[in-house]
Amino acid sequence: MKIALVTIHNVTNYGAILQAYATKIALSKYGEVTVVDYQNQYLNKNMHKVRFEASVHGIKMLVHDLLNLLWRTRLLSRFKHFTDTNLNLTATLGDKDLLEGKLGKFDIYVCGSDQIWNPVVVSPIDKIDPIFFLSFAPDEAKKFSYASSIGHHYFTQEEKQQVQSLLDNFDMISVRESDGKKKLEELLPDKKIFHVVDPTLILPKKEWFSLFNVQQNNEKYILVYSVPRTELIKKAIGYFSQKMGLKIVAIDRMFFPIGKIDKHVRDAGPNEFIQLFANASFIITDSFHGSCFSVNFEKPFACISANKGANRQESLLRLLNIDNRIMYKEEDFESLDLEVDYDEVTPKLEKIRNESLSFIEAAIKV
Structure with a gap:
């Protein structure tokens, strides 16, 4: 076919x-x-x-x-x-x-x-x-x-x-x-x-790691991945880096860094992107796909609202019952749990993943 x-x-x-x-x-x-x-x-x-x-x-x-x-x-x-x-x-x-x-x-x-x-x-x-x-x-x-x-x-x-x-x-x-x-x-x-679900969630973590030959390391860092570069995410970088005491690595293609960071990765390709997400200790992102990979790779994360563009993150995180991880204002940072109970979240993700795969099969065979 x-x-x-x-x-x-x-x-x-x-x-x-x-x-x-x-x-x-x-x-x-x-x-x-x-x-x-x-x-x-x-x-x-x-x-x-x-x-x-x-x-x-x-x-x-x-x-x-x-x-x-x-x-x-x-x-x-x-x-x-x-x-x-x-x-x-x-x-x-x-x-x-x-x-x-x-x-x-x-x-x-x-x-x-x-x-x-x-x-x-x-x-x-x-x-x-x-x-x-x-x-x-x-x-x-x-x-x-x-x-x-x-x-x-x-x-x-x-x-x-x-x-x-x-x-x-x-x-x-x-x-x-x-x-x-x-x-x-x-x-x-x-x-x-x-x-x-988004196609990036169709492939489970194990398959992504295998396809991209992910090499796990012991380096501890907070990964920042921002698309709109909101003021709120700049404040989040300062707050969480101080609270967790970890260095900041940013996937950020702009010439000037997004904020006070330790490593500015301007030239990551898709392979480098996957490696950086796979090895992060904590993720700060205002990107929909940043949220997808955080959840799929079972990483603790803060989803920073991108204002009118946040509907995509809200839709995904509500499905998984973790929409409390969306930060709409600076005051929300203090209430965010630094861990995510993936024993609860991953089975929900597997269920909607299987439903999405069933849709593909039905659409192919209709």
Whole structure:
């Protein structure tokens, strides 16, 4: 069986690359999985060595990339090596190529995960990208989504009509967040919408460690992984480093460090990312995938709210009954237990993991 997977993969985002990899691994149980090397031009800018656009932000980005050029070159090399080695990519294809049928025929077409259905993420003018809704697949083809995400976006009336049309002929639909499920249930009352876990949670800790040949060491450190770099996470770094007396290691690609840290890792690729999470003593993160790996690797952690973007973390941690680990304000730090009872959490994760794997099997066999 030939399976085509469309997802966000051509970016320097750890969560995006690792969810694409995990989805491919999970689907591979049922046939040969090929990741469509779709070139969304807006997303592809992530892979440019030096980025620029005609704006104040674009000038700042240019200066940053030039200052960071040595580390950024290594980072890009590591990401490209990982995707080339692990994703079984098709030839490079644009939207016109796909719509003209240049991908060839597959038995099943899958879209997901990540925020492929959030127009703010995939377009410079906040437009829905139909390719991420499998608009190029033959009408008679079997199609389903796995853990596709709308993020915190709310569809306009025009977008609602477009989404209804694009998803009308899907065989099965699943999303990553509970509020995404509600949004689609309102749009598609005649279709069952499934809530499944992010692909990075489909693979258990043991499998991640085996696939990445994780080498455990005795070094004690607090790992910081931040995407939006909120003020709250900077305060959390100071609070927890003082409370625990451990050094701070930050996966942080910016030229200037996020705060007072001991080790600034600017050039981690996907492999280095997994190693650093696997060996951390405690994790501070405001990233959704940072929370996913913290839970999956059974690490004590503080999830720092990223304000309007926190719905993804809230959805996951509520499922596991540990949403008390989300810190919304500085005063929350004192009440956080430095340990997590994974004897309680891991069985819950295994249950929803198995339910998500059952969804994939049902969608393949429908």
